Amino acid sequence: MSCDFLALAVPGVQKLSPYVPGKPVDELARELNLDPAGIVKLASNENPLGPSPKALEAIRAELAELTRYPDGNGFELKSKLAARCGVSVAQVTLGNGSNDILDLVARAWLAPGLNAVFSQYAFAVYPIATQAVGAQGRMVPAKDHGHDLEAMLAAIDGNTRVVFIANPNNPTGTWFGPDALERFLARVPQDVLVVLDEAYIEYAEGDELPDGLDYLAGYSNLIVSRTFSKAYGLASLRVGYALSSPQVADALNRVRAPFNVNSLALVAACAALDDAEYLAASRRTNDAGMAQLEAGFRELGLQWIPSKGNFIAVDFARDAAPINQALLKEGVIVRPVGGYGMPTFLRVSIGTQAENARFLDVLGQVLARG
Ligand SMILES: *Cc1c(COP(=O)(O)O)cnc(C)c1O
Numbered sequence: 001m002s003c004d005f006l007a008l009a010v011p012g013v014q015k016l017s018p019y020v021p022g023k024p025v026d027e028l029a030r031e032l033n034l035d036p037a038g039i040v041k042l043a044s045n046e047n048p049l050g051p052s053p054k055a056l057e058a059i060r061a062e063l064a065e066l067t068r069y070p071d072g073n074g075f076e077l078k079s080k081l082a083a084r085c086g087v088s089v090a091q092v093t094l095g096n097g098s099n100d101i102l103d104l105v106a107r108a109w110l111a112p113g114l115n116a117v118f119s120q121y122a123f124a125v126y127p128i129a130t131q132a133v134g135a136q137g138r139m140v141p142a143k144d145h146g147h148d149l150e151a152m153l154a155a156i157d158g159n160t161r162v163v164f165i166a167n168p169n170n171p172t173g174t175w176f177g178p179d180a181l182e183r184f185l186a187r188v189p190q191d192v193l194v195v196l197d198e199a200y201i202e203y204a205e206g207d208e209l210p211d212g213l214d215y216l217a218g219y220s221n222l223i224v225s226r227t228f229s230k231a232y233g234l235a236s237l238r239v240g241y242a243l244s245s246p247q248v249a250d251a252l253n254r255v256r257a258p259f260n261v262n263s264l265a266l267v268a269a270c271a272a273l274d275d276a277e278y279l280a281a282s283r284r285t286n287d288a289g290m291a292q293l294e295a296g297f298r299e300l301g302l303q304w305i306p307s308k309g310n311f312i313a314v315d316f317a318r319d320a321a322p323i324n325q326a327l328l329k330e331g332v333i334v335r336p337v338g339g340y341g342m343p344t345f346l347r348v349s350i351g352t353q354a355e356n357a358r359f360l361d362v363l364g365q366v367l368a369r370g
Pocket of ligand 1: 045096097098099100123166169170197199226227228229235238239240
């Protein structure tokens, strides 16, 4: 007789729906007996350029050290980030992906009886991190698919400890400008932490999007979260970071697993930070690919949500699941977002010119079939 261990799990865990990742290329190849080399994956907002050659070189040089634990303090990477961001080392927290940062925030400040505020259509990890520690998620209806910052302010109550906001947001690509962030930060109670998730900030140009770093000095309740997974092209290595007041970083560091960032990730992230050429190429590829997809959608008579990320949500104005299935059969993986409450949309990551062209071609064929 075995026990029902799910029933014994803490209440938050019992009610959790696990994160649904983009379908891996090898999985689709296995399922449909396709050649993996012919599959195009535009489902996980990965950098289509492959990793920076400098990062690869750093990884190779580090391989002989794999028997040793990594530097648990991540000294070199933190120093580099601090210098780059104009903050002290004591303000930097490293995470096993920025996903880890979100979990650390939840573990340090959320518990049963407390709540976190986030938007409808916000990144799926916010409700998961919140519920996993038994806290309540307060989802605020979106406005034009974006964050309604006024309504989010209104949703904050005496038990709110954290507000999660993503700029731009995933999966919608929506964003808000510096003025909106300033108005928001000025009105959030000072004892409520604001996690500003800037996973795609490196793609932004000019001052359409605020730079969270500009507000760290003024707001000790601000946590800026960033990642090496997207524009820096190191998704598999799992490395992200938070910038905050030293005291907030101290609390995050207390709940952090001792060696949460591995040595290959540490050296690769340092090298990637120094590879300005790679970052510029990532931006160029993204800008060109975004324009390519928008032009393709226009030609197909489709609407989309304007995006500042490395992905775009396209609207089919009907259930997108059959379209997704048809794309999969042709070896094209994009991301269904029905789980986010957007069943008529598919989220498409920006790929290389050739990948985008293949996707648009296959999509045209699928839609022509009706
Ligand atoms: C991709 C993404 C992340 C986290 O990615 P990591 O790989 O864990 O660093 C965080 N927030 C948003 C909004 C994202 O889209």
